[in-house]
Amino acid sequence: MSATWSGTDTQCSRTLEFSIASNHHDKNFKNLKIKLGDIVRLYVGNKRVFLGEITTIERTGEKGSASIKAMDFMNHLLKSKTSRNFRNTSAENITRSVCKEIGIKVGDIEKTKINIPKFYPREEAYYNIILGAYRKASKQTKKKYMPTMDGTRLCVIEKGTESGVLLSQDESILSSSYSKTLDSMVNQVVIFDEKGKRTGVIKKDDWVKKYGIYQETITKEKGVNSKTAAEALLKGIEQSASIEALGNIKATSGKSIKIRDKGTGLTGRFWITSDTHTWENGIHKMSLELAFKNVMESVSVNTETEEQKSSSNTKTxxxxxxxxxxxxxxxxxxxxxxxxxxxxxxxxxxxxxxxxxxxxxxxxxxxxxxxxxxxxxxxxxxxxxxxxxxxxxxxxxxxxxxxxxxxxxxxxxxxxxxxxxxxxxxxxxxxxxxxxxxxxxxxxxxxxxx
CATH class of the missing domain: 3.90.1720.10 (endopeptidase domain like (from Nostoc punctiforme))
Structure with a gap:
């Protein structure tokens, strides 16, 4: 029997996939009676690392095995939608309210203590409402947040906290790769007014000197700080890395990890964006995708203004x-x-x-x-x-x-x-x-x- 436990730092529902022996041709063979919606738990030693529901069962007509997929209870928040009106409340209160509505218990959630004056999500996934509320708070707290499940309870954690895992080439790393590219670099942004007249430029002088000009343009818009908007377009060298190592259940998406790898030169603190843990023949291995910066998940929440709230029925x-x-x-x-x-x-x-x-x-x-x-x-x-x-x-x-x-x-x-x-x-x-x-x-x- 093999099992795979995985997750990412976006749309943060964790998945468990495993196979079981199956033979419907032999009357003496005892097939496990597994149904959609059955609860599945995964323990590593005495620690439960997964609790979820079976969402997919795949069997073939041949002798062999059945493939089972289970997802944690975040899946309900991702796939269910609602429309709500929130005034003068916090992200944590919004989270408690929408979870109560859909019947999901709330565990430890980060307290922002930031007042959100108006928030009117329309026909939006519960998950996006929660994340959207915390993104609003993040602009003031400067913290990054991430929803996660602890059994049947929704938690909201500060993203990027240390996992306590150290991977080194000498002990646990099986293979690694590291790449960097200039393909998406923007080191100079020219600002134009509505008539096409150049009014300013924002640039990274050291990047321009070293790599030459990679230019983007922006046109002034009413109510938008063009300098801030131009600065947001600047983009440096993109870096990515991946690691295959002996497994450690503490290394999960949204957490940070320390690495010492002479082969690729990866040394320091990195953030896990995707993790896949596999158990096969008694061996636990993991594959990790790593980021060089801690970035909060972006989300586009469909909302209405006060004026639109009672009259807008068109799909945006x-x-x-x-x-x-x-x-x-x-x-x-x-x-x-x-x-x-x-x-x-x-x-x-x-x-x-x-x-x-x-x-x-x-x-x-x-x-x-x-x-x-x-x-x-x-x-x-x-x-x-x-x-x-x-x-x-x-x-x-x-x-x-x-x-x-x-x-x-x-x-x-x-x-x-x-x-x-x-x-x-x-x-x-x-x-x-x-x-x-x-x-x-x-x-x-x-x-x-x-």
Missing amino acids: DNEKINKIIETAKSFQGKVKYKMGASNPAGGVSDCSGFTQYVYKTAAGINIGRTTNEQVKKGSKVEKANLKAGDLVMFKNTYNSGYSYGVSHVGIYLGNNQFIHCSSGAGTVTISNLAGSYYVQHWLMGRRIAK
Whole structure:
């Protein structure tokens, strides 16, 4: 029997996948009676590390095994929606209120003591409401927050706290990789007024001197501090790293970890963005994706103003984008990659079939069937300006013969992550744009939903 326990620092529901022996041809074989919704617990030694519900059971007609997938109770907050009106309250009180509404118990949650004057989420996932409220508080506290589950209780922790884990090349690291790239660098931003007249420039002199100019532009908008907006566009060297090591259950997404690895030069404190722990043949191993900065998950919450609150019934662009992302993530790990297929709901698809289905189903937008069609839809977006819901296009992953050499496509989620139906993973999975493979094959972004 093997088991995989995994999670990421975005959409923070943890997953447990395992297989059990199954033989429905032999009457003497005692098959375990497992049903959807059954509760599953995972213990490592005497410590319970997972409590969740079975969401997927996959059996074949042949002798062998059944594959089981369970998700923790955060799944209810991710998949359920509500509309609420909040006035003069805090993120912690908003969290308690929405959790009570959906029947989720609340454990330890960070106290911000920050008053939020008005917050009117509309047809929004409970998870996004909680995260959106804490993001508002984060602007004043300067802290970063992350929802997580402790059994049946929702907790909100300060993201980036130390895990207490130290990995070194001599003891626990099995393999490692590290990459850095200038592909998304913006070291100078020119500010223009509404008439196209240049009014200012924001730049990083040391970056310009060392690497030359990588320039972006911005146009002044009423009510927006153009200097602050320009500074927000500056972007330096992107770095990414991954580690495979002997397992330690303390190393989970959202926590920080210390590494000493002479082979890659990775030394110091890093933040775990994705973790996958596997147990097989009595050996516990883990694969970690690492970030060089502690970044709070971004979220686009569909809200209404005071004036719109009683009159607006139209579906906003934010709603479309959220629906696109929600629909795409609902297929994670559930679709088998098959070249030429385009039926994610039926369990098989290739990359462009997956993006076509998601856009059509979630937003009613027809982007075409192939990457050759999709690379011509919408407007081109540079990597530095990507927004959630954009298509991300790659070239020369194989010889497609298509325009620009385009050969692979996914959907951008934010925080440098994208979701795609991958031939390498064999399913729908989430990957990082800063990974060396995706840096090498990057082509462009395309903005379809605005």
